[in-house]
Amino acid sequence: MTIQVGDRLPDVPLTIAGADGPQPTTSGDFFSGKRTALFAVPGAFTPTCSARHLPSFVDKASELKGQGIDQIACISVNDPFVMAAWGERDGSSDITMLADGNGAFADAVGLTMDGSKFGLGNRSQRYSMIVNDGVVEQLNVEGPGEYRASSAEHMLEQLQPA
Numbered sequence: 001m002t003i004q005v006g007d008r009l010p011d012v013p014l015t016i017a018g019a020d021g022p023q024p025t026t027s028g029d030f031f032s033g034k035r036t037a038l039f040a041v042p043g044a045f046t047p048t049c050s051a052r053h054l055p056s057f058v059d060k061a062s063e064l065k066g067q068g069i070d071q072i073a074c075i076s077v078n079d080p081f082v083m084a085a086w087g088e089r090d091g092s093s094d095i096t097m098l099a100d101g102n103g104a105f106a107d108a109v110g111l112t113m114d115g116s117k118f119g120l121g122n123r124s125q126r127y128s129m130i131v132n133d134g135v136v137e138q139l140n141v142e143g144p145g146e147y148r149a150s151s152a153e154h155m156l157e158q159l160q161p162a
Contacts, residue, residue: 002110002141009134010108014075015099017083027105030098031134034070039128039150040106042113043120044078044086048147053126054090060152061094067159069130071096077103077123100124111141126150130158 003009011028030036039057041049057064057072064072073096076083080099087097098105106112106124115123128150130138138158140149148154 003136003139005136005139007136009131009136010105012104012108013102014105015080015083015101017080017087017097017099019084019088022080022084022099027108028134030073030096031131033133035068035133035137036131037064037069037072037128037152037155038075038131039073039152039155040075040111040124041126042076042115042123044076044082048126049076050086050090052147053150054086054095056152057095058090058092060156061092063156064152064159065094067156069159073098075100075105075124077101077106113144128152128155130155 009027009031011026014025014027016023016025041053061072072094075098077100079101083097083099100106103122111125111127112122113125126142128140129136142150
């Protein structure tokens with residue numbers, strides 16, 4: 001079952017990927033006490049993810065933080081070394097790269113996809129969410145092959161006062 005707005009995120013292992021090497025954490029610890037802009041991609045270095053998705057959050061990081069976001073994180077079913085390399089090449093210090101190496105988070109939130117046709121195996125769907133202290137405030141799941149609802153630009157629209 002897919003996670004819904006108002007649900008608490010499941011507590012599963014994750015790895016923070018960075019210059020200091022892999023740092024184990026859990027989703028419970030990572031999202032606790034913070035308002036987080038999370039975006040998920042099917043794979044690091046893949047075309048749409050590298051050309052549009054990650055760059056949208058790099059470009060809009062200060063605007064997101066200006067709208068009450070404490071941290072921004074990118075998550076993918078990749079190992080922490082790949083996520084760290086992608087973050088070093090295309091990311092910024094404003095974005096935490098989270099490795100969901102075994103797909104435990106993607107599976108627990110019900111947002112997996114089968115990328116076997118492309119040699120990717122089971123991966124995460126493309127989506128974004130705003131998580132406040134572990135609870136989903138907004139959820140934007142893309143349809144297959146789409147990219148709009150999970151962009152930083154769309155998230156900024158959602159954060160604008162009514």
